[in-house]
Amino acid sequence: MEQFEIAAEARELKGKGASRRLRRTGYIPGIVYGAGQEPVNIQLEHNDVIKHTGHEAFYSHILSLKLPTGTQRVVLKDMQRHPYKALVMHMDFLRVDEKEKLTMRVPLHFTNEETAIGVKSGGVVSHVMTELEVLCFPRDLPEYIEVDVAKMDLGDTLHLSDITVPSGVEIVSLLQGGDDALPVVSIHLPRAGAETDAKEEADEGTDSTE
Numbered sequence: 001m002e003q004f005e006i007a008a009e010a011r012e013l014k015g016k017g018a019s020r021r022l023r024r025t026g027y028i029p030g031i032v033y034g035a036g037q038e039p040v041n042i043q044l045e046h047n048d049v050i051k052h053t054g055h056e057a058f059y060s061h062i063l064s065l066k067l068p069t070g071t072q073r074v075v076l077k078d079m080q081r082h083p084y085k086a087l088v089m090h091m092d093f094l095r096v097d098e099k100e101k102l103t104m105r106v107p108l109h110f111t112n113e114e115t116a117i118g119v120k121s122g123g124v125v126s127h128v129m130t131e132l133e134v135l136c137f138p139r140d141l142p143e144y145i146e147v148d149v150a151k152m153d154l155g156d157t158l159h160l161s162d163i164t165v166p167s168g169v170e171i172v173s174l175l176q177g178g179d180d181a182l183p184v185v186s187i188h189l190p191r192a193g194a195e196t197d198a199k200e201e202a203d204e205g206t207d208s209t210e
Helices: 016-024 046-052 193-205
Strands: 005-010 028-035 037-044 063-066 070-081 088-095 102-109 124-128 129-136 145-148 156-161 181-187
Touching: 005 046, 016 028, 028 046, 037 046, 037 063, 037 088, 046 088, 102 124
Parallel strands: 005 063, 028 088, 102 145
Antiparallel strands: 005 037, 028 037, 063 070, 070 088, 102 129, 124 181, 156 181
């Protein structure tokens, strides 16, 4: 399992103006809260953070937040991005309490897609969901949840109630009385339009009249 360490400093000034000035100097304003402690305003180096944001696991792992007062175990609860620039605008971190359950979004990893029965029959896999919101103690937080589609045939759909999660992990939607028949992944024949488009592209590729 990957480990992520992020250095942070206490942030004295607050407000939109202070945050704008902070960003211009290459820092990201943020806050860390939870675990029965007072919230602390922090600032993080943008270049240090951005190298982690391309990792899927960064968003569902327990992170090490290194502060002058010591290292704290946290999870990322919110990250605001600039609407069109490759900039992180603000980050919220929740302290981890080993005795309290966490609610986190965990990615789904679909396995055996190429060898699935339905794919061998000409079908395509459609991912209706790409992540699940789960509830668990920090020690049980999975890096991802695996969904094996090997036995799925054409027309088959796996629903929320079909997903197997690790021991100690619960699906939030089901705990809240959500629809256990919500689709997660299916295998179906390609759309006729897609087949036509592909055929037209192939015909154009063999056309030598131009």
